[in-house]
Amino acid sequence: MSKKLRVGILGATGMVGQRYITLLADHPWFEVVLVAASSRSAGKTYEQAVAGRWKMDEAVPTAVRELTILDVNQVSQIAKQVDFVFSAVSMSKDEIKKIEETYAKAEVPVVSNNSAHRWTPDVPMIVPEINPDHTRIIKYQRERLGTTRGFIAVKPNCSIQSYAPALSAWRKFEPTQVVATTYQAISGAGKTFKDAPEILNNVVPFISGEEEKSEKEPLKIWGQVDDQKREIIPATSPIITSQCLRVAVLYGHTAAAFVNFKQKPTKEELIEALENYRGVPQELKLPSAPAQFIQYLTEDDRPQVRFDVNFENGMGISIGRLRTDKIFDWKFVGLSHNTARGAAGGAILCAELLKAQGYITAN
Numbered sequence: 034m035s036k037k038l039r040v041g042i043l044g045a046t047g048m049v050g051q052r053y054i055t056l057l058a059d060h061p062w063f064e065v066v067l068v069a070a071s072s073r074s075a076g077k078t079y080e081q082a083v084a085g086r087w088k089m090d091e092a093v094p095t096a097v098r099e100l101t102i103l104d105v106n107q108v109s110q111i112a113k114q115v116d117f118v119f120s121a122v123s124m125s126k127d128e129i130k131k132i133e134e135t136y137a138k139a140e141v142p143v144v145s146n147n148s149a150h151r152w153t154p155d156v157p158m159i160v161p162e163i164n165p166d167h168t169r170i171i172k173y174q175r176e177r178l179g180t181t182r183g184f185i186a187v188k189p190n191c192s193i194q195s196y197a198p199a200l201s202a203w204r205k206f207e208p209t210q211v212v213a214t215t216y217q218a219i220s221g222a223g224k225t226f227k228d229a230p231e232i233l234n235n236v237v238p239f240i241s242g243e244e245e246k247s248e249k250e251p252l253k254i255w256g257q258v259d260d261q262k263r264e265i266i267p268a269t270s271p272i273i274t275s276q277c278l279r280v281a282v283l284y285g286h287t288a289a290a291f292v293n294f295k296q297k298p299t300k301e302e303l304i305e306a307l308e309n310y311r312g313v314p315q316e317l318k319l320p321s322a323p324a325q326f327i328q329y330l331t332e333d334d335r336p337q338v339r340f341d342v343n344f345e346n347g348m349g350i351s352i353g354r355l356r357t358d359k360i361f362d363w364k365f366v367g368l369s370h371n372t373a374r375g376a377a378g379g380a381i382l383c384a385e386l387l388k389a390q391g392y393i394t395a396n
């Protein structure tokens with residue numbers, strides 16, 4: 034068996050960092066050898082640093098308990114010890130942009146959960162089933178950064194994962210207009226019910242920056258690599274408008290969506306397109322790839338967070354309630370796991386794709 038790639042987690046103590054740690058505990062290709070966080074946690078063991086703030090159901094994996102946390106700003110020291118890093122650092126957007134680029138320039142591939150670089154034109158924003166070919170922009174990014182190994186790749190916001198996969202499966206029917214209302218879990222804000230008592234018996238109709246991300250990010254994912262401009266040119270349709278609400282759910286973002294199409298597909302055609310949607314992760318059988326990317330549920334009261342959020346270990350998308358509408362052509366409800374597919378799990382699948390394509394290698 035070939036040696037595992039050495040991974041560092043930047044921002045290892047936060048909720049997304051903790052999810053990386055648990056999802057990577059028995060990963061066949063990657064081994065967490067380094068954990069980094071802010072200077073407040075640096076010098077502590079991982080177990081000490083997360084004591085009293087560990088939010089996962091699983092115990093802290095034995096292999097990382099005794100790792101000493103490094104300061105994320107110790108870039109050259111960290112660069113020597115890893116083959117690549119996952120970034121879930123919590124800083125201002127400008128600081129994140131800068132530190133992720135510093136790692137890339139230190140020849141460390143960075144797979145990021147943060148939004149800071151999502152609109153950097155030569156940074157691919159990847160959902161491996163949808164736009165695996167966008168990774169070819171990395172050669173231009175490396176030329177700009179002056180690197181041979183280092184680069185930045187990002188995953189999109191968790192809010193889009195409940196409806197963008199269905200719209201991707203339906204691209205051939207040319208969606209023109211989409212309304213998507215999301216009902217987002219509190220873990221998306223890094224909280225549990227213990228930290229967020231204000232959400233009980235409540236719906237909060239505002240999540241900062243979320244609606245813009247929900248409307249724009251799918252367009253970059255459906256865009257094209259322009260070899261002349263050396264950037265990814267976003268698609269111009271469909272027009273998406275969205276409202277994002279925080280609800281009293283721990284894990285699972287639900288979307289209620291309406292769609293108009295240029296072509297006029299039947300319900301059977303739409304369901305068939307969902308169920309047969311396969312991508313490179315399924316073809317290559319990447320370790321975190323769901324066998325079935327999208328399931329269609331026929332029961333009137335599904336998808337439900339309680340029953341469906343863990344479909345395919347939280348890496349599959351559940352769609353249901355597809356029906357015609359008085360104003361739009363079709364409406365449907367979608368559900369995705371926001372910290373698995375929507376955050377750390379999506380980034381791990383992205384890193385698996387990058388390894389399979391030869392962009393992440395042993396240093």
Ligand SMILES: N[C@@H](CC=O)C(=O)O
Pocket residue numbers: 189190191192217218220221222240243371375376
């Ligand atoms: N911003 C999201 C998290 C997704 O990445 C949320 O607040 O739910």
